[in-house]
Amino acid sequence: MSEGSPFAAVKLSGAPQFGVQFHPEVSHTEKGQELLSNFVFRICKAERNWSMQGFLQNSVESLSQLEGKVLCAVSGGVDSSVTAVLLNRAIGERLTSVLIDTGLLRAGEAERVKEFLGQELGVKVAFVDAQERFLGALIGVKDPEEKRRVVGKTFADVFEEFAEKEGPFDHLAQGTLYPDVIESGRSAAPASVIKTHHNVGGLPGGLSMKVVEPLRELYKDEVRELGSLLGLPRVVVQRHPFPGPGLAVRVIGEVTKEKLDVCRKASRVVEEVLEEEGLYSKAWQAFAYVGDDEVTGVLGDERRLGRQVTVKVVESVDAMTADWSRLETRVLEHISNRITNEVSGVVAVAYSISSKPPATIEPQ
Amino acid sequence: MSEGSPFAAVKLSGAPQFGVQFHPEVSHTEKGQELLSNFVFRICKAERNWSMQGFLQNSVESLSQLEGKVLCAVSGGVDSSVTAVLLNRAIGERLTSVLIDTGLLRAGEAERVKEFLGQELGVKVAFVDAQERFLGALIGVKDPEEKRRVVGKTFADVFEEFAEKEGPFDHLAQGTLYPDVIESGRSAAPASVIKTHHNVGGLPGGLSMKVVEPLRELYKDEVRELGSLLGLPRVVVQRHPFPGPGLAVRVIGEVTKEKLDVCRKASRVVEEVLEEEGLYSKAWQAFAYVGDDEVTGVLGDERRLGRQVTVKVVESVDAMTADWSRLETRVLEHISNRITNEVSGVVAVAYSISSKPPATIEPQ
16 A cells, blocks of 8 residues: 555465556665565565576577668667677678768767777778758757658668668667666657657668667666677776667757757757766766757847756656756866856856656757 | 955045945945045034924924815825825825826735725825726736836826816826936936836826825835824834836736735735744745746646745845845745635646845836
8 A cells, every 4th residue: 555546565365366556667766675575575486597608698699580681770889889889790891870960960979989889999980971861851840750751761761771871680679678668659668759760760660670689688787797798998888878869859940050059069068067077877867958049148248138058957767757966066067167167159057957757868 | 446346436636536446326336335434424524403203393394384185196105105194294284195006016005005095194195096007007918117107197197087076186196206206317417218217207297296205215124114103003014115017017027916916815825924923024025926937746646837936035125126035935935835726727826036136026
């Protein structure tokens, strides 16, 4: 029994069947892990025979069975990087990795990918500059779901063209994780569609490659563990998650170059300050977002209308729930001052004090 | 000499003339008060012969010389309340106070005015419900300066109509303060127009009454002192400043009933939490504002687009500069949770971490 429900947990009399009327799997639930562990190991008598090393060996073995050539999109994030390195180990020369520069990437991301994937880990990476194409496709698009569809479709088109030119490829590999699968409602368990993740639901059916998702049963912390086993540098393994549709979902309203620029520069400030303070790896995600609302500021003795940037730093175990980070005011002050001093057009900075739920981690 | 300027202070050789290349009068300037005090009392040899009690006596005397009937707009704020009580003492029955309900007032403001001005202090207050008229005039108006002009003009029109019906009145009294006068560029000293305050620059010239501004030489803290001398209740004297154009400048973009409602309810939550925590009088202003940007939230297992509210709590001595309040995270969390739980349509809350400058106190 609980305050909110007459039966918080039930058991079928005479049979080993149990039910709970809450989410034992989310990190907010006290003793949720213990409850699940008791159920699995003490009631179901399951054995602990899963290890990341075993998962790695099994994955490499089963991926090496893939026939033909595999195309893998990398974004600089840990998920796609781990996917590419895993495939590189499994199928070597038959893998082609490609970074599509969508114009929606974080500051300096393309250079970073060239350096650590190409030079340090020996994964061949092709580059496609599709910035103008994405920005063109996004003109006039304001609805968040429509943005995701447009980015997903453009992404798939560019991929397909690259595949036709460089291919043929038989498979398309993606760094989809388990929470994406759940939230897109594609798992066996029923779940409402929270957001259409572009690397899950956004691919059009006409795509002429089969989709391979080697990480689709893993949570983020498990992918990081796998990345470490594969020899990825710590800075990449600890890199914050970045949404599939990129900065398009951190720009509220229509996606313009000017707003992207504000978003990118302000987000870089947030990351830099957290790194300086030794807080980067403590945070799950840390970025700034910007919309169309304009507020009044004062520069010298003159008034000016300008943009308001919202800084968001959250802590999370699995992205299913997330808490806003209780940063020290000194750190917030530093971030705020740097953004208004360094990012042209910004006159006000706010700090997100919403957790998930009721907000989502990404603003759109 | 300072880092930013070769000559921070200058003196004309052979003559008692001094200049400084910074703002000694703003509270951010260290020892600025001491510098001004030294100049006034030690160099100019001025005498301390000004007191609030003296100002009160002089004001009552000079206001009692006003001929004819005086109309005074009250808003519930300390400035207009002090103006009304001062005039009530000076001219008694010849004063008519009126509260225009613009639909842009804080939650419960009209009731509050009836109680403390009417019942406790014996000032007769007439009420005009002009909510629909203001909202109608604001349809389609998005530019902050245009909003101020529309509110100012509608205010003056309603006033004039009231004056014609109840009058004739010879004077219109307003609670304009010295910072408003400076920022509107009407003082003797040159100053850029930062904002058009509706109770200064917004009144059309056709208004058939002479404007009386008994507080135009005072700063806010002085008005509070004067209010205490006049017997205003502590809760009114300590009431935060409220902008002339009301919630119209706390709603970014077009002013709609729905956004006003969000703004009013969220602001009430902010005030209530600060009062509970004993922080209300420490803050200069504390409110929430809302714009048109929509962000994604999650309710139960469903996604929904909703509004983001920005909470702003600032500390200031004179409103010329203002620091964002370093509230405890516990307090921010309480405010955030209450707003998303209690204010329909809001899925995210941010806390303003910008000071003035570069932001202004009001968002528009």
